[in-house]
Amino acid sequence: MGIQGIGASVARKEDRRFITGAGRYTDDMVVPGMMHAVFVRSPHAHATLGKIDSAEAEDMPGVIAVLTGEQLKADEIGNLICGWAISSKDGAPMNMGEWSPLAVGKVRYVGDAVAVVVAETRAQARDAAEAVMVDYDELPVVVDALEALKEGAPQVHDNAPGNLIFDWEIGEKAATEQALAGAAHVTKMQIRNNRLVPNAMEPRAALAKYDRAEDHFTLWTTSQNPHVARLVLSAFYNVAPENKLRVIAPDVGGGFGSKIYIYPEEIVCLWASKRTGVPVKWVAERTESFLTDAHGRDHLTEVEMGFDANNRIVGLKVDTIANLGAYMSLFSSAVPTYLYATLLSGQYVIPAIHANVRTVYTNTAPVDAYRGAGRPEATYLLERMMETAARELGVSPAELRRMNFIREYPYQTPVIMCYDAGDYEASLDAAMKAADWDGFPARRAEAEARGKLRGIGMSCYIEACGIAPSAAVGALGAGVGLWESAEVRVNAVGTVEVMTGSHSHGQGHETTFAQLVSDRLGLPLDQVNIVHGDTDKVQMGMGTYGSRSGAVGMSAIAKALDKVETKAKKIAAHLLEADEGDIVIEDGHCKVAGTDKQVPWFQVALAAYTAHNLPDGMEPGLKEGAFYDPSNFTFPAGCYICEVEVDPETGKTDVVQFVASDDFGNIINPLIVEGQVHGGLAQGIGQALLEDTAYDASGQLLTASYMDYAMPRAADLPSFNVGTTVTPCPSNPLGIKGCGEAGAIGSPPALINAVTDAIGVRDLTMPASPRRVWEALQAKA
Amino acid sequence: MAKLEMTVNGRKVSRVVDDRTLLAHFLREDMQLTGTHVGCDTSQCGACVVHVDGKAVKSCTMLAAQASGAQVTTIEGLSSGADLHPVQRAFNEHHGLQCGFCTTGMIMASVDIIARHGGDLDEATVRAELEGNICRCTGYHNIVKAVLAANAEMHGASQAAE
Numbered sequence: 001m002g003i004q005g006i007g008a009s010v011a012r013k014e015d016r017r018f019i020t021g022a023g024r025y026t027d028d029m030v031v032p033g034m035m036h037a038v039f040v041r042s043p044h045a046h047a048t049l050g051k052i053d054s055a056e057a058e059d060m061p062g063v064i065a066v067l068t069g070e071q072l073k074a075d076e077i078g079n080l081i082c083g084w085a086i087s088s089k090d091g092a093p094m095n096m097g098e099w100s101p102l103a104v105g106k107v108r109y110v111g112d113a114v115a116v117v118v119a120e121t122r123a124q125a126r127d128a129a130e131a132v133m134v135d136y137d138e139l140p141v142v143v144d145a146l147e148a149l150k151e152g153a154p155q156v157h158d159n160a161p162g163n164l165i166f167d168w169e170i171g172e173k174a175a176t177e178q179a180l181a182g183a184a185h186v187t188k189m190q191i192r193n194n195r196l197v198p199n200a201m202e203p204r205a206a207l208a209k210y211d212r213a214e215d216h217f218t219l220w221t222t223s224q225n226p227h228v229a230r231l232v233l234s235a236f237y238n239v240a241p242e243n244k245l246r247v248i249a250p251d252v253g254g255g256f257g258s259k260i261y262i263y264p265e266e267i268v269c270l271w272a273s274k275r276t277g278v279p280v281k282w283v284a285e286r287t288e289s290f291l292t293d294a295h296g297r298d299h300l301t302e303v304e305m306g307f308d309a310n311n312r313i314v315g316l317k318v319d320t321i322a323n324l325g326a327y328m329s330l331f332s333s334a335v336p337t338y339l340y341a342t343l344l345s346g347q348y349v350i351p352a353i354h355a356n357v358r359t360v361y362t363n364t365a366p367v368d369a370y371r372g373a374g375r376p377e378a379t380y381l382l383e384r385m386m387e388t389a390a391r392e393l394g395v396s397p398a399e400l401r402r403m404n405f406i407r408e409y410p411y412q413t414p415v416i417m418c419y420d421a422g423d424y425e426a427s428l429d430a431a432m433k434a435a436d437w438d439g440f441p442a443r444r445a446e447a448e449a450r451g452k453l454r455g456i457g458m459s460c461y462i463e464a465c466g467i468a469p470s471a472a473v474g475a476l477g478a479g480v481g482l483w484e485s486a487e488v489r490v491n492a493v494g495t496v497e498v499m500t501g502s503h504s505h506g507q508g509h510e511t512t513f514a515q516l517v518s519d520r521l522g523l524p525l526d527q528v529n530i531v532h533g534d535t536d537k538v539q540m541g542m543g544t545y546g547s548r549s550g551a552v553g554m555s556a557i558a559k560a561l562d563k564v565e566t567k568a569k570k571i572a573a574h575l576l577e578a579d580e581g582d583i584v585i586e587d588g589h590c591k592v593a594g595t596d597k598q599v600p601w602f603q604v605a606l607a608a609y610t611a612h613n614l615p616d617g618m619e620p621g622l623k624e625g626a627f628y629d630p631s632n633f634t635f636p637a638g639c640y641i642c643e644v645e646v647d648p649e650t651g652k653t654d655v656v657q658f659v660a661s662d663d664f665g666n667i668i669n670p671l672i673v674e675g676q677v678h679g680g681l682a683q684g685i686g687q688a689l690l691e692d693t694a695y696d697a698s699g700q701l702l703t704a705s706y707m708d709y710a711m712p713r714a715a716d717l718p719s720f721n722v723g724t725t726v727t728p729c730p731s732n733p734l735g736i737k738g739c740g741e742a743g744a745i746g747s748p749p750a751l752i753n754a755v756t757d758a759i760g761v762r763d764l765t766m767p768a769s770p771r772r773v774w775e776a777l778q779a780k781a
Numbered sequence: 782m783a784k785l786e787m788t789v790n791g792r793k794v795s796r797v798v799d800d801r802t803l804l805a806h807f808l809r810e811d812m813q814l815t816g817t818h819v820g821c822d823t824s825q826c827g828a829c830v831v832h833v834d835g836k837a838v839k840s841c842t843m844l845a846a847q848a849s850g851a852q853v854t855t856i857e858g859l860s861s862g863a864d865l866h867p868v869q870r871a872f873n874e875h876h877g878l879q880c881g882f883c884t885t886g887m888i889m890a891s892v893d894i895i896a897r898h899g900g901d902l903d904e905a906t907v908r909a910e911l912e913g914n915i916c917r918c919t920g921y922h923n924i925v926k927a928v929l930a931a932n933a934e935m936h937g938a939s940q941a942a943e
Contacts, residue, residue, distance in 0.1 A: 011873050018881030019869040019888060021816015021856035028815035123799065201820045201828060201882040201917050253818075253882030254917050286821040506880030506918045675876045675923055682920030706825035706915065714911035714921040719904065743920075 005519030009671035013525060014510040023251045026205040026220045027283045034207070035064060037269055037282040038125035040115040040132045041291070042107035045143070045363035045699020046154060049103055050135025052115055057131040062124035065276045066132060067268075068115045069102035077101060077271050078237040080264065082328035083479035086166050086337055089356075094166040097157025097361065099327040101237075101264035101271075107136070108156055108326035109363050110699055111291030113264050118276055122283075143695040145323035145360040146300060156326060156361035165324060165359040166333070170341045170415050176354035179315030183306025187389040193377045194766045195298035195323070195693040196686075197709060198370045200505075202253020203284035204293060208269035212277065216244045221266050223249040224259045224503050225543020228480065230535050232262045232330070239270045249533040252505035256683070257369040258293045259505065260545050261330040265292075290704040295693060296370020298323040299336065299377050305385045311393055313348055313404050318355040318381065326361065329368035333359065338416075338476050339374030339464075345413035346382040347424040347460045347637060348404040353414045363699045369545065371683055371744040375463040383459040383749035388762060397753070398432060401460050416476075417464055419635045422663060424460060426725045431458070431639035431661035434721055440643070453646040454656075457753025461640070461746035464633040465738035467546035471629075483629035484548070485540050486556035488517070488564050490622040492609040494588075494602030495527045498560075501541015502553030503533050507740065508672040509549060515668050516554055516734075520561050521601060522587045539625070547636065547738030550668065555732045556628035563624035568604050571622075574615045575599050575607060632731040636742050638662035640681075642750040646758045651774025653689060653755055660722040660746070665729040665737035673739045677722045680743020686712040687744070688751035688766050710767075785849035789814070790858025798845050804838075805829040807845035808855055816856040816885045820915070827914030830886035830893075831855045837893030839886075839913070856885040859892065868892050868931040877927035879918035887914050891928045900936030902929060 004010055017023050040052075054066035080099040087093055103114045115132055119125035140154035147153055148163040156163055180186055200222075207220040217240050223229045226249040234242045252259060265282050273280045284292070301320040308314050322336035341355040390397040402425060411419045432438075440456050447454035467473065470481035487499040496517055502509055514528040531537050544553070565585055572590030573580040576597050584593045591598040604622075607613060611620035643657040660677055667673050690710035694702040703709040728735030748766060755768045761776045783802075786795045789812055796811055808814045808831065817840055820828035829840040832854040860866040868891050871877065878884040894910045895902065907928045908921070916924060 012876065012878075015873040015878060015881075018878055018884050019856075019865065019872050020860070021814070021885050023816070023881045025815075025818070025882065027819075028809075030813075123801065199917055200880070201826065201915065202818070202880065203820065251881065253820075254880040256917070286823065286826075508879070671876045675879060675919060678920035678922040679879060679918045680920075683917070705823045706821050707823050711915050711917070712920075713915060714908040714925065715905075717908075717921055719925065720920065720922050 004525045005515055006668050008515065008669065010511055010515060010525065010669055012508050012511045013514060014508065025202055025251045025253055026207060026222050029207050029220050029250070031207065031209055031279045034279040034281055035118050035120055036122040036125045037272060037280050038117050038122065038129040039113045039265065040117065040129045040134065042103065042110060042112040042114055042136070044107060044136050044138050045110050045141045046139040047107050047136035048139060049105055049107055049114060050137060053133040054115065057117060057128040060124065060128045060131060062120035063117060063128045064278065065118045065272065066115055067272055067275065069100050069104040072100065072102050072271060073104055075271060076238055077267060080262070080327065081236050082333050083330050084334040085477040086168055086333040088166045089169045094333055095160035095164065096328050097160055101267040109365055110701055111365065112326070116268050116272060118272055118280055141363045141697070141699040143362050143364050143697065143699050145321045145362055148360045148362045149321065149358065156363060160361055163361040165328065165361060167358050168337055169354065169356045171354040172352055172414065173354045176315045176317050176352040179352040180304055180306040180317055183314050184309040185307045185393060186304055187385055187392055188304045189385060189388060189763065191301045191303060191381055191384055192765050193297045193299040193380055194687060195367070196296045196370055196691050197290055197693055198256045198258035198293055198296060199711060200254030200256055200258055203286060203289045204259065204263065204265065205283040206266045206269045207279065207281040208273040209279040210273040217270055218246045218248065219266060219270055220248045220250060222252050222259050223247065224252065224255040224505055224545055226503065226533055226535055227501060227541045228543050229262050229266070233267065233270070237267050239267060247535045249503055255505045256371040257296065257373055257545060261294055261368055286706065287704050290709065291701055292365060294329045294366050294368035295325065296367065297377060298367050301381055303381055303385060305389060307389060307393065311395060311400060311403060313350045315352040316344060316350050318344060320355065320357045322357060322359045323362050323364065323367055324359050325364045325366040327366045329366040332366065332368045335369050335374045340378050342416045343375050343378040343462060343464060344382065344415055347406060347462050349406055350414065364695055371680065372741045375741065376745045376748060379459065379461040379745050380749045383461070384752065387457060387753040397458060398428060402428060417633065420632055420730050421727045422635060422637050423725065423727050424637055427637065427639040427661045427663055428460060430723060430725055431641050431659050434661065434723060435641040435643070435657065435659040437641065447645050453648055453758040454643065455754040455758025456641065456643050457750050457757055458639060458641045459746050459750035459753065461742065462635055462637040463741060463745050465547035465636055466551045466630055466634045467548055468552055468630045469632065480542065482542055483627050484542055484552040484556040485625065485627045486560045487539070487623065487625040488557065488560040490564060490605045492606055494605040496521065496523065497529045497531055498557055499531045499538040500553055500557060501538055501543065502549040503544045505544070507544065507549060508669065512668045512672060513554060513557060516557055517561065520565065521585055523601065547740035550736040551634045551729065551732050551738045552628060552630055554734055554736065555630065556626050558733050559626035559628050560624045563626065564622060567622060570615055570618065571607050572599055572604050630732050634665065634729045634731060634737040636662065636664050636737040636739065638742060638746060640746040640750040642754040644751065644754040644758055646755065646773060648777055651770035651777065653768055653773060655685060655718050655751065658718055658720050660720060660743065661725060662739065662742050663725050663727055663737070664739040665726060666735035667724065674722050676739045677743045678720055680741060681720055681747050682712050682717055683744040684747030685717060685751055688748040688768060690716060690767050692767050783846035785846050787848055787850060788852045790854055800846065802845045803841050804843040804845045804848050805840035808840060814855045814857050818882055818885060820882060825915065826883065827890060828883050828886040830889040830914065832889060832893065837890050856889060859888070866892065867934045868895065871927040871931035871934070875923050875927040875930055877919065877924045883914060883916045887916060887924060890914050891931065894928065895932045895935060900932060902932045904929065
C-alpha cells in the first residue's frame with residue numbers, strides 16, 4: 001500500500017469544489033434563452049380529469065406555453081414503464097397500468113402532474129400555474145395496501161383487478177409448511193416496514209435544451225445513471241434516438257436510489273423544449289420532492305420461523321404485501337421480489353423457506369428502491385424474528401444467531417443466492433467486543449438508578465450487492481444488463497483520464513478510482529482524472545446503485561488497466577531491449593525487474609503517441625476500454641449492536657451507543673468507507689426512530705415538509721463506533737463487496753431490538769416515536 | 782420593484798429586483814453565486830446559510846431588499862485563492878462532506894458557531910447548534926469531528942497569537 005494507493009485514507013480530491021461553493025449542480029446550470037417550468041399537480045388522490053382551462057394562465061406575464069397530457073399524447077411521447085418484468089405464480093404477467101408523463105383521463109395520487117407552465121421566470125411560471133383551472137371529478141381513494149386488496153376497494157388501474165399487480169412466490173411451500181408443522185417452537189410476528197421518503201438534499205431537477213439546427217437534445221439532470229436515462233428516454237419514451245440525445249448528470253446532491261429512475265418531469269422538459277423552442281428548466285420544491293420522488297419500503301408481512309428442540313432453524317414462511325403506490329416506477333417490481341425474498345436466508349442455515357409477495361396499487365406516490373432496497377426489509381424481518389425467538393426460547397440472542405450461522409462456502413440458499421465468502425462469527429465477536437456486551441448489565445443498572453430504561457439489541461445482516469451478473473438478472477426479468485464499463489486514456493505525457501459508467505453523487509469516486517490507478521501505475525493522484533456523468537464523454541454505463549461502483553465499476557477499470565499495462569510493457573520492453581515478461585511498473589517507471597534499467601512512465605506514453613519507435617505492427621496510442629460483468633453478486637455482511645436509553649416519563653429514546661462491524665471485503669479508502677457506513681446508519685436509525693410517511697384517508701400526504709417529516713438531525717444521533725473485518729470477495733478481481741447500503745440495512749432491527757429490550761415489550765412498530773414507546777409502556781402497565 | 786445596494790464578498794453591488802426576491806435567489810440568480818443552495822421551502826435545511834453583517838442567516842428567510850445596506854458573505858467569499866478557511870480545510874481532512882449540497886451552508890453555520898462560542902465547544906454543543914442544518918449523507922459524525930477540529934485549530938491559533 002502506498003500513501004495514495006489501495007488501502008490509504010486519502011482525503012477526497014473532489015472536495016475542493018464543494019467546500020468553496022464551486023460545485024456544479026443541475027440548478028446551477030444556465031443556458032442562453034432558458035425559461036422555467038412549473039407543474040400543475042393534482043390536489044386529489046384519485047379523480048377523473050375534466051377540462052383544463054389555461055386561457056387565463058396563458059395571458060399572464062412571461063408565460064410562453066401551458067402544455068397538457070393530450071398534447072403530449074398527440075406528439076406520441078410514451079408512457080413511463082417498469083423495466084423489470086415479474087410474473088405471478090400462475091404465470092400471468094404483471095399488471096402494469098398506464099403512466100402518462102402528464103395525466104390523461106385520470107389522476108391517481110396527490111402530486112400527479114396534469115399540466116406544465118413555461119415562463120420567463122420561475123415566479124411567473126408559478127403564478128400562472130396557480131391560474132390554470134382544472135376540473136376534477138373526485139373518486140374514492142385507497143392508500144393502505146391491505147385495504148386495497150379487499151373486495152370493493154377503489155380501483156386504481158382498470159387492468160389491475162383488485163389492485164393486484166402480481167402475486168409472486170419463491171422457495172418451497174410444502175416443505176416449509178411441513179418443517180413448521182414439525183417444529184419444536186414457532187415464532188410468529190406481523191411486521192410493518194414503514195414507508196420512507198429518500199430526501200436527497202438536492203431536489204430533483206432537469207434542464208432540457210433542444211437544438212433545432214441539429215435536431216439534437218441535451219438534458220442536464222439529477223441522475224445516478226445518465227446512460228440508463230438516455231437508453232430509456234430513447235427506447236421507450238420516444239423523446240429522441242440515442243445519437244440525438246446527450247444526458248449529463250453533473251454534480252448530484254445525493255440519490256439513495258431516488259435518482260435512479262426516469263421521472264415524468266425530465267420527459268416533459270425535453271418535449272416542452274422542442275415544442276416551445278427554448279431551453280426549459282425545472283427544479284423541484286421540497287414539497288414536490290416529498291409528493292413525487294419515489295418513496296421506499298412500505299411492506300406488511302406475516303412471518304413464521306420454526307426451530308427444532310436444539311434451537312436450530314427448520315423453516316421460514318413469509319407472506320408480504322408491498323405497496324407500490326399509484327404507478328410502477330422503473331425498478332419497483334424487483335425491490336419486493338428479487339432484492340428482498342432472495343435474502344431471506346440471512347446469515348443462517350435455513351433448510352426450508354417460502355415467501356409469497358403480493359404487490360399492490362394504491363393512491364399514493366410510487367414506491368421504488370431506496371438505500372438498501374428490499375434488503376433492509378428482509379433483514380428487519382429476520383432480525384426481529386431472531387431476537388423475539390431468542391427471548392421466547394430463553395437463550396441469548398447472540399448465541400441463537402451463532403449456532404445457526406452459515407459456516408461453509410460457497411453456500412447455496414433455498415432462495416437463489418449462492419453466498420461466496422464470509423465469516424459472520426468474526427463480525428459478531430468484533431461487534432460484541434467493541435460494544436462491551438458483557439458489561440451491559442452494569443450499564444443497565446446504572447441507568448435504572450437515573451430513572452432510565454436501558455436496552456441492548458443486535459442485528460446480523462447480509463445483503464447482495466453489485467446487482468449482477470447480467471445473464472442472471474436477465475433470467476429473472478431485468479430489462480437491462482448490469483455490467484459496468486470503463487476506458488483508461490493515457491495521455492501523451494503520461495497523465496491519465498478514466499471514463500467510467502459509474503456515477504458519483506457523494507461516494508467519492510474521483511478519489512477512490514484514482515487511488516486504484518495510482519496504485520497500479522505508480523502515478524500521483526493529481527495526474528489521474530475521473531470522468532463520469534456525461535453520455536458524450538463516457539460511451540456507456542449502468543450507473544451507481546446497489547453498492548456496485550466499487551465491486552463492478554472499479555473492476556471494469558482494473559480490467560482496462562490490465563490492457564493498458566500489457567501494451568505499456570510491450571513498448572517499454574522494446575525501448576529497453578528487454579523481455580516483456582521482465583517489465584514491472586512501479587513508482588512511475590517501467591523497470592526491468594532485478595536491474596537498474598528503467599524508462600519513465602511519461603516516456604512510454606510519449607513513445608506510444610510519437611510512434612517513431614514502436615514494436616513491429618503495434619498501433620499507436622495508449623487507450624483501452626473494458627466491460628466488466630461479474631460472476632456473482634457480492635455479499636457484504638456484518639453485525640450491528642445498538643444501545644438505547646428510554647425515558648419512561650416521555651417515551652423518548654436516546655441512542656447512546658451504536659457499534660457497526662462490517663465485512664466489505666477489501667477496502668480502497670477506509671475514510672470514505674467509514675463515511676458511507678455513518679450515512680447509512682443515520683438513515684437506518686432515522687427509519688427506526690424518527691421517519692414516517694403518513695397519508696390521510698383522502699390520500700393527502702401529511703408529512704410533506706421538514707416541519708412534518710422527522711429527518712435525523714445532528715442531535716438525534718450519537719457518534720458511531722465502526723470497524724471492519726475482511727473476507728475478500730472471490731467474485732471480482734479487487735475482492736470488493738461494497739459498502740454503500742449496509743448501514744441502512746443492518747441498523748433498524750438493532751435499534752428496535754434495543755428499544756423493545758429496554759421497555760420489555762415484544763412488538764413495536766417503526767418508528768419508535770416517543771408517543772408509540774410511551775403508549776407501549778402504558779399498555780404494559 | 783426594489784432597489785438594493787449591498788456589499789457581497791467585499792464587492793459593492795447595486796441591483797433592482799422583484800420585491801418578493803429572496804436573498805437566496807438574489808445571490809444564486811442575480812449574482813451567480815451558486816454555492817448558496819436551496820434544499821427546502823420551509824427554512825429547515827440550512828443549505829442556504831450565508832453571513833449577513835457577520836451573523837449566520839438562512840438566506841431563504843430574508844428578502845433581498847431586507848439585506849440592502851448589509852455586508853453579505855457567501856461560501857465563495859469565505860476564503861480566497863489557494864487558501865482555505867480552517868473550517869473548509871477541516872471538512873476536507875475529516876471527510877465531513879459527501880454529495881456537497883448541504884456542505885456550503887454547513888460550513889457557513891459552523892464558522893458562526895465557532896465564532897460565537899469563542900473556542901469553548903464540545904460535541905453536544907456542536908450537535909445542538911447544528912439543529913438547523915440537515916445532512917442526508919454523512920450521519921453528521923464527520924461534520925461534528927470537523928467542526929471540533931477547526932475549533933481547536935482556530936482557538937489554538939488565537940491563543941498562540943496572544
